[in-house]
Structure formats: structure tokens, C-alpha cells
Amino acid sequence: MTKQTDEKKTIEWAALETLLAKVEKPGRYIGGEYQAIIKEKADVRFGFAFPDQYEIGMSSLGLQILYEILNQQADIACERLFAPAPDMEEEMRRVGLPLFTLETRTKAAALDLLGFSLQYELSYTNVLNMLDLAGLPLLAVERGDEHPLILAGGPCVFNPEPVADFFDCFAIGDGEEILLDLIAAYKESRQLGEGRAELLHRLAKISGLYVPSLYEPVYLDNGRLQGHRPLVPGLPAQIKKRLVMDLDQFKHPQNPIVPFIETVHDRAVVELFRGCTRGCRFCQAGMIYRPVRERSSDGIFDLASELIDCSGYDELSLLSLATNDYSDIENLIDRLMKLGRQRQVALSLPSLRLDAFSFKVLDEIQKYKKTGLTFAPEAGTQRLRDVINKTITEEDIYGGLEQAFQLGWTTVKLYFMIGLPTEEDDDIDGIAAMAANIVKLGRQVLGKNFGRMNLTVSVSHFVPKPHTPFQWFPQNHRALLIKKIERLQEAFRTLRGGVRLQYHDPAQSHIEAILAKGGRETSAIILQAWKNGARFDSWREYFDYDRWLQAASDSGVDSDFYALRDLSTAEYLPWEIIDTGVDKEYLAAEWEKAGRAEWTPDCRQGCTACGVNRLGFGVCPSYSKPTTAMAAQTPLKEGRADV
Amino acid sequence: MKYRLRFSKTGRLRYISHLDLMRLFTRAFRRAGVQLRYSEGFNPHPRISCAQPLSLGAEGVSEYLDIEVVGVENNLVDRLNAELPEGLRVAQAAGLPAENASRAAAIVRWADYEVRFMRSSLNACPSAIEERVVREKWTPSEKTKALTEFLAQGEIWVDKKSKKRRQTAQRTNIRPLIDRFEILYHSENTEYHNEDTVAAACGFRLRLATGSAAHLSPILALQAYFKYLGIPLDESSLNITRLNLYDWQMRPLL
Numbered sequence: 001m002t003k004q005t006d007e008k009k010t011i012e013w014a015a016l017e018t019l020l021a022k023v024e025k026p027g028r029y030i031g032g033e034y035q036a037i038i039k040e041k042a043d044v045r046f047g048f049a050f051p052d053q054y055e056i057g058m059s060s061l062g063l064q065i066l067y068e069i070l071n072q073q074a075d076i077a078c079e080r081l082f083a084p085a086p087d088m089e090e091e092m093r094r095v096g097l098p099l100f101t102l103e104t105r106t107k108a109a110a111l112d113l114l115g116f117s118l119q120y121e122l123s124y125t126n127v128l129n130m131l132d133l134a135g136l137p138l139l140a141v142e143r144g145d146e147h148p149l150i151l152a153g154g155p156c157v158f159n160p161e162p163v164a165d166f167f168d169c170f171a172i173g174d175g176e177e178i179l180l181d182l183i184a185a186y187k188e189s190r191q192l193g194e195g196r197a198e199l200l201h202r203l204a205k206i207s208g209l210y211v212p213s214l215y216e217p218v219y220l221d222n223g224r225l226q227g228h229r230p231l232v233p234g235l236p237a238q239i240k241k242r243l244v245m246d247l248d249q250f251k252h253p254q255n256p257i258v259p260f261i262e263t264v265h266d267r268a269v270v271e272l273f274r275g276c277t278r279g280c281r282f283c284q285a286g287m288i289y290r291p292v293r294e295r296s297s298d299g300i301f302d303l304a305s306e307l308i309d310c311s312g313y314d315e316l317s318l319l320s321l322a323t324n325d326y327s328d329i330e331n332l333i334d335r336l337m338k339l340g341r342q343r344q345v346a347l348s349l350p351s352l353r354l355d356a357f358s359f360k361v362l363d364e365i366q367k368y369k370k371t372g373l374t375f376a377p378e379a380g381t382q383r384l385r386d387v388i389n390k391t392i393t394e395e396d397i398y399g400g401l402e403q404a405f406q407l408g409w410t411t412v413k414l415y416f417m418i419g420l421p422t423e424e425d426d427d428i429d430g431i432a433a434m435a436a437n438i439v440k441l442g443r444q445v446l447g448k449n450f451g452r453m454n455l456t457v458s459v460s461h462f463v464p465k466p467h468t469p470f471q472w473f474p475q476n477h478r479a480l481l482i483k484k485i486e487r488l489q490e491a492f493r494t495l496r497g498g499v500r501l502q503y504h505d506p507a508q509s510h511i512e513a514i515l516a517k518g519g520r521e522t523s524a525i526i527l528q529a530w531k532n533g534a535r536f537d538s539w540r541e542y543f544d545y546d547r548w549l550q551a552a553s554d555s556g557v558d559s560d561f562y563a564l565r566d567l568s569t570a571e572y573l574p575w576e577i578i579d580t581g582v583d584k585e586y587l588a589a590e591w592e593k594a595g596r597a598e599w600t601p602d603c604r605q606g607c608t609a610c611g612v613n614r615l616g617f618g619v620c621p622s623y624s625k626p627t628t629a630m631a632a633q634t635p636l637k638e639g640r641a642d643v
Numbered sequence: 644m645k646y647r648l649r650f651s652k653t654g655r656l657r658y659i660s661h662l663d664l665m666r667l668f669t670r671a672f673r674r675a676g677v678q679l680r681y682s683e684g685f686n687p688h689p690r691i692s693c694a695q696p697l698s699l700g701a702e703g704v705s706e707y708l709d710i711e712v713v714g715v716e717n718n719l720v721d722r723l724n725a726e727l728p729e730g731l732r733v734a735q736a737a738g739l740p741a742e743n744a745s746r747a748a749a750i751v752r753w754a755d756y757e758v759r760f761m762r763s764s765l766n767a768c769p770s771a772i773e774e775r776v777v778r779e780k781w782t783p784s785e786k787t788k789a790l791t792e793f794l795a796q797g798e799i800w801v802d803k804k805s806k807k808r809r810q811t812a813q814r815t816n817i818r819p820l821i822d823r824f825e826i827l828y829h830s831e832n833t834e835y836h837n838e839d840t841v842a843a844a845c846g847f848r849l850r851l852a853t854g855s856a857a858h859l860s861p862i863l864a865l866q867a868y869f870k871y872l873g874i875p876l877d878e879s880s881l882n883i884t885r886l887n888l889y890d891w892q893m894r895p896l897l
Contacts, residue, residue, distance in 0.1 A: 013655075020658050020700070021700055021878075021879035023881045026658035026699070026700070027658050027660070027663060029658075030655040030656075030658050030659075031655070032655050032728055032729055032730070033668075033728065034726075034728050050791040258670060260656075260659045260663050260667060261659060261660070261663050262662075262663070262666070262729075310674065311670065311674070312668070312669070312670030312671060312672070312673035312726070313670065313673075313674065314670075343673075344681070353723075567867045
């Protein structure tokens with residue numbers, strides 16, 4: 001792959017600078033942050049693209065980890081690209097300034113590889129916009145040897161089909177090792193003077209890499225999928241996700257980039273563990289990141305203290321799907337609190353279950369300034385919580401809140417979903433009933449301070465996700481969701497005393513469902529939506545439902561074929577090309593149990609035989625078929641305090 | 644112990660805000676192992692303050708930062724510079740003798756600015772404003788005459804927006820807030836000596852009142868002058884450098 005040498009590969013600072021005076025937050029585009037790595041010379045220049053604005057992208061731990069791993073290689077330069085805000089995009093297009101990296105201001109089109117981190121479906125149009133700003137053809141088939149290889153990774157690529165037309169290759173699963181394998185293959189291919197076709201064949205044989213152009217979807221007469229057919233011999237029928245079993249081997253990030261401007265998560269972050277054992281049936285993260293792999297307690301402590309010293313952050317946060325589930329949590333938090341007192345660093349603990357220990361910790365870290373407490377019951381009745389396998393009970397919440405009120409907390413937020421499988425009016429009413437009970441409890445416990453109580457009930461719309469037990473469930477139509485909201489509003493009208501109901505238009509969730517569960521034909525809708533002007537669809541102020549509906553009708557694709565149809569467990573689904581390690585039979589069995597409102601215990605209490613152990617063993621006890629004795633155990637209590 | 648630091652904020656760092664800068668300094672002090680003293684109360688924050696915030700997009704070559712640390716610190720300049728990004732450099736640090744020494748923000752009265760028109764290779768044709776400045780008004784004699792007349796006005800009234808009441812503009816006489824207003828005929832700064840920028844690289848040297856008691860921003864001063872000339876001013880084409888800050892006796896703050 002040779003590149004034209006006469007054409008300049010970078011843009012001048014002066015050219016950028018004339019735009020900076022005209023845009024909001026110019027600090028987003030200047031680069032040169034503390035611990036950013038600038039390599040003038042590199043054998044391979046890899047662009048790490050985050051398809052949203054700087055403040056969001058720079059809050060991604062995945063970006064910091066992979067940036068460090070790639071830049072530790074002497075011959076690789078990893079540089080960052082973000083989606084310019086609309087005002088900057090307008091200026092860039094006006095003067096013809098192409099998308100560039102923050103480190104060396106290399107034009108995106110002059111990179112060797114350009115990898116997008118796909119964290120949420122509503123960022124897809126930003127990918128297209130960034131490719132367009134880079135001056136690159138949007139469709140993989142239109143790109144040639146002179147263009148960078150366009151890649152994607154992140155949770156969304158567990159269903160790569162909706163964006164298959166845009167990418168040359170997907171990296172499925174943990175990125176720590178797979179990216180280096182990919183780049184090694186790229187270098188070898190380039191050394192041998194191979195063209196893009198040969199390179200793609202090479203990549204398709206690497207475990208965890210999916211080259212969509214080498215697989216053809218095969219359809220049945222009724223329009224449903226029959227399967228994916230590899231177009232060349234020797235390719236796997238399914239792409240197994242890559243899995244890093246020993247996270248301690250990857251002590252990252254040790255030297256994270258410290259942004260100049262305030263980001264969404266402006267603090268030092270250490271990952272506790274990957275995966276979750278709780279088995280909530282709606283939760284994609286809980287399925288695709290199995291098995292649970294913990295970092296060692298000492299490893300976390302060392303990494304945290306090094307991070308604080310090298311970054312200068314005054315806040316440290318622990319990252320996982322459920323903080324309290326970490327095996328050594330009490331000891332670790334004790335040590336980290338001591339460290340925090342020594343170095344004047346505040347500890348922030350998201351996803352905390354409200355047990356006695358948590359209250360002790362919370363009371364100390366929020367001695368003077370109590371932020372809000374957050375619970376996620378997700379559903380309004382015990383029956384529906386059993387359906388979704390969310391084991392928090394109302395007693396857990398009321399008990400936790402009683403204690404919280406006594407300790408001086410007054411701000412509480414509850415998260416619910418509507419549009420869940422088997423949902424009835426009773427379940428909707430249950431949400432308002434819980435709010436009413438909390439108001440009553442607040443009045444009793446807070447007494448004359450009751451006026452300070454602030455209860456927010458936030459309701460979102462359930463979006464079924466691939467690789468979950470609820471993947472077969474048709475999303476509620478928008479009209480039905482609106483009716484449910486109206487019912488809720490009515491029920492909340494009678495509540496008094498600082499209660500706020502928060503919800504938004506289900507339109508965004510409808511589009512999210514289409515993008516999450518679609519097949520390869522969905523690419524045409526996304527392309528058309530972008531042409532119609534869609535971008536920053538996860539931002540409520542930029543999202544335009546009509547633009548998407550128009551795109552669906554313009555492209556002639558039945559956008560709701562997967563999103564709103566009652567799918568059969570016998571059917572082959574677009575994302576079955578990806579193997580997460582969790583068996584389809586397990587998901588189907590969970591789906592059935594959900595219908596009977598029957599819960600499945602936490603895997604830490606005993607293996608539930610999801611199948612992931614064929615890829616590697618996590619913290620779940622050794623493999624055995626679940627027994628009735630296990631099913632009789634009580635569920636772990638839970639609840640959340642995001643502080 | 645209290646210290647006053649003199650530093651420069653140049654290059655790309657002109658594009659980060661005052662709050663960003665304070666956060667950056669706080670982190671740099673932590674990395675350098677300098678323990679800042681924190682305020683008492685429910686929401687403790689480090690005792691660190693600037694003489695006068697620099698507006699987003701402006702450079703400063705002699706800016707001042709006051710800090711209060713636990714104990715006594717040595718070699719602050721080198722230790723801090725090792726932790727600062729390109730574009731931010733500490734030139735001098737001095738302990739403030741008395742514990743009750745006035746903060747820089749309390750004693751600052753005047754600031755010197757150099758303002759130039761920004762041009763770039765990308766923007767090949769000169770903007771309409773610069774065109775008019777260069778071709779119509781800016782023969783040296785006319786320039787001097789116009790400026791002399793502008794400054795000879797006993798009072799120059801402008802609408803000044805106050806930060807607290809964003810909606811209501813206040814009529815203010817800015818003439819007493821201008822101590823010096825000079826035109827720079829050509830660039831002495833090599834940075835602007837590219838062939839296509841030199842023509843328009845004319846600018847101003849200003850000394851304006853600064854601080855909490857009376858304050859005039861260079862943009863507002865130039866707006867008043869351009870309004871007087873009857874020429875529209877594109878603020879985004881201005882390249883502002885604050886040269887130094889002074890107390891009431893016109894002494895630099897350090």
C-alpha cells in the first residue's frame with residue numbers, strides 16, 4: 001500500500017487556528033494535553049476515532065487503555081480523532097479543512113488504519129460524518145489500496161451487521177491483544193506488497209476479527225435470514241469474541257492523557273473487573289462481557305496510587321458493572337479511603353449496593369456534601385422484576401432509604417424502564433406506588449426536613465438488545481409507550497412533595513432498537529439518514545425522528561423487521577455471526593423463564609451453565625449443571641448509589 | 644507560605660479557559676508534590692488565584708498566580724515547569740513576605756496589550772475589514788489623525804455588559820480607563836512575517852484599566868475605536884497578547 005508522497009499528510013496549525021477563534025470550546029481541537037503522545041516518525045499510524053464530541057470520548061476508559069497499549073510499541077503511533085461539534089464542522093467544511101488527528105494533525109485520510117470505538121448505536125451517523133469530513137468513501141466497497149483500513153470495535157460490534165457496509169473489519173471482544181495482532185498482520189501484508197483484498201483475507205483468519213465483505217448473508221424465501229456464508233474457504237462459520245482472562249497482565253492506563261478542558265468523567269479511573277454475574281435479562285453488558293474477570297486487589301491499589309501521582313487528579317473512581325460484587329471490596333475500599341485521606345483525593349463509587357458497609361463508606365466520603373442516591377429498581381412490581389431478573393426488592397429500597405434519610409440524604413433518584421416484556425398496567429401503576437411509598441417514608445423519617453426531600457423518577461424506554469434473553473422481544477410501538485407515559489403522568493399528578501417524573505419521547509429509543517437489532521440492510525437506512533442530515537443522534541437537541549423515518553422510507557428497507565417483530569427462537573438472527581460464548585439455548589431458556597416470572601440466581605452462587613466457560617473460566621464456580629438446591633437460595637440484595 | 648508566580652500562557656494554550664487553567668495548575672501542583680493549602684468549610688478548594696483571568700483566545704506573557712502552600716517550598720519554578728504542558732511556563736516564583744500580603748487580584752490596576760489582526764495561509768484573500776483598514780484609512784497620517792481625535796474626546800461612552808446581569812448593558816465612559824492607545828505600523832513579530840500576512844499585520848498597543856474596581860477589555864476599547872472610524876470589526880480576527888500587569892504605581896506585580 002503506497003501513499004502519494006507529494007500530497008501533504010498533515011494540516012498546518014495556522015490553518016486550524018483561524019477556525020478556533022470562531023467556535024465554542026476550542027480546547028477540544030488543540031491536542032497537546034498532558035501525557036498525550038506525539039510521534040513524528042512511526043511505521044504505522046493508527047487513528048483511534050471516537051464518534052462523539054471530545055468531552056465524551058475522552059471519558060472513555062477503553063480509549064485510554066488502547067492508546068497506551070498501542071503507543072508502547074515503538075513503531076506504532078496511536079492518535080485520537082473526535083467528532084467535531086456542529087459549529088466546528090461548519091467551519092471545517094467552509095474552508096475545506098479535513099478531519100485530522102489531535103496529536104500530529106495528520107489528515108485522517110493519510111492514516112494507515114482508522115479504528116472507531118462504537119459504544120452506542122446512536123453514534124453511527126457520526127461515523128459516516130467523520131469519514132466524509134476525512135474525504136474518505138463511506139462504503140467499504142468503494143475504498144481501495146490508497147485509503148486507510150477502516151475498523152470498529154466496542155460493545156456495538158457484537159451486532160456488526162447494521163454497519164457492515166461501512167467497515168473493512170470488526171474487532172470483537174477485548175481489545176488489549178487483538179489490535180496488536182491486527183497491526184502485525186497489516187505490517188506483514190504491507191511488507192509483502194499485498195493489496196487490500198489479500199490483507200482482508202489475512203485478517204479474516206485472525207481470531208476475533210470479522211471481515212464482513214468475506215461473508216454473505218443468505219436469505220430464506222420469506223425474507224428471513226438463513227445464515228452467513230463465508231465467501232472463501234478456511235474462514236470460521238462464527239466469529240468468537242476475543243477474551244483477556246488475566247486483566248492484571250494489562251496494567252492500564254498508567255499514564256492517561258489528562259485533558260485541558262473539563263470532560264464528562266474528569267477523574268482517575270481504575271477498572272475493578274469486567275463482566276457481571278447477576279444475569280439481568282435486559283442487560284447486554286451483563287451477557288457479552290462474560291465471564292467475570294477481576295483484577296487483583298493489590299493490582300488495583302497499586303494502579304490507583306500510581307494514577308493519582310502521575311495525573312494530579314483529585315478524584316478517583318472505580319469502574320465495573322456492580323462495585324459491591326468485587327470479591328475483596330471492603331478491604332480494597334478501606335485501603336483506598338486511607339490513600340485518599342493521605343493524598344487529598346476524593347473517592348467516587350458508582351453502582352454501589354446500599355448495605356451497611358456502603359453506608360459507612362458513603363457517610364465518610366460525603367460527610368459534608370451529600371449528593372443524591374440513585375436506585376435502579378427498573379420495574380414497578382416484584383412480578384416484573386422477577387421477569388427481568390432484577391433481584392432488588394421494595395423492602396431493600398425502603399430499608400436503604402430509611403437509613404439514608406436518617407443519615408441526612410434528601411435527594412433520591414429512581415430509574416425505571418417501561419416497555420418491558422409482559423408489562424401490564426399494574427406494573428406501570430407500581431412505579432407511581434413506589435414513589436408514593438417513598439414520599440410517605442420521607443415524611444415519617446425526615447419530619448420537619450421533609451420539605452428538603454427531592455425525589456426524581458426517571459423513566460426510559462426498553463430497547464431489546466442482541467445477545468440477551470430479551471433479544472426476541474418486539475419493542476413496544478412508540479404509540480403504546482406514549483400511552484404508558486400518559487398513564488404514569490396521570491398517576492403522578494396526585495403525588496405531592498417534591499416528586500419529579502422524568503421521561504422523554506420514545507422516538508430515540510425506536511431508532512436505537514432499529515440500529516441495535518438490524519441486519520445488513522440497515523446500512524442503507526443509516527447512510528440515508530446521514531444524507532438527510534442526521535448526526536449526534538444521541539443528543540436530544542440534534543436528534544430528528546422524521547429524518548430517520550424519511551430515511552427508512554427513502555431506502556425502501558423494512559426498518560422494523562427486527563425491531564418490532566416478535567422473533568422466533570428458531571430463527572437465525574443477524575448477530576448470530578458473532579459468538580459471545582453464551583449459548584443461544586441458554587438465552588432461550590432464560591427467555592422462557594422470564595415468561596414464567598422465574599428468576600435465575602447470581603452466577604457467584606453457582607454456575608447457571610450459560611456456556612461461556614468454553615472460552616474461559618471467570619469467578620463463577622466450576623462448571624456444573626444448576627441444581628434445584630441452588631435455585632432455592634435467596635437472591636443477593638441490591639440497589640444502587642451512584643455517588 | 645504564600646507565593647506569587649509569574650508565568651506565560653502562549654501558543655495552543657490560549658484556547659483553554661481560565662477555569663481550565665486553574666484546574667491544570669492545581670493538578671500540576673499535585674504532580675509536583677507541592678501541597679496547596681485548602682480553604683475551610685463545607686466545600687474546601689485550593690487557595691490558588693490569578694491576578695486577572697485571561698479571556699479565551701488571548702495569550703499572556705507575564706501572568707501572575709498566587710498560591711498558598713502548606714510549609715515552605717524550594718525550587719518551585721523547575722519543579723512546576725517539569726509538570727506543565729508546552730505553552731505554559733513559569734518564569735519566576737517569589738515568596739510573599741507577610742502572611743497577609745494582598746492578593747495579586749486585589750492590587751492589579753493596569754494591563755498592557757498588543758493586538759494584531761490574525762491571518763492565515765488558508766484564508767488566502769484578505770477580509771473586507773482588513774482591506775478597508777489597509778486601503779482606505781490606514782495611511783500613517785490619517786491613522787494618527789483619527790486616533791488623536793478619538794482619544795481627544797473627553798468622554799467615550801459604550802454599552803458595557805456586566806457579567807452578573809448579562810441582559811442589561813451599562814452605559815460606561817471608558818475614556819478614563821484608557822491610559823495608552825497606539826498604532827503599530829508593521830509587525831515586529833517574526834511569527835507574522837509570512838509574505839501574505841505582513842500586509843495586514845498592523846495592530847495596536849494598549850494600556851487599559853484592569854481589575855475588580857475598573858476594567859476595560861481590549862476588545863471593547865477597539866470596538867469603540869472602530870465604531871468611531873465607522874469600520875466594522877471582526878473580533879475573531881484579533882490576536883490578543885497581554886504583555887504585563889501592573890499595580891497602581893505602574894509596577895509589575897512581581
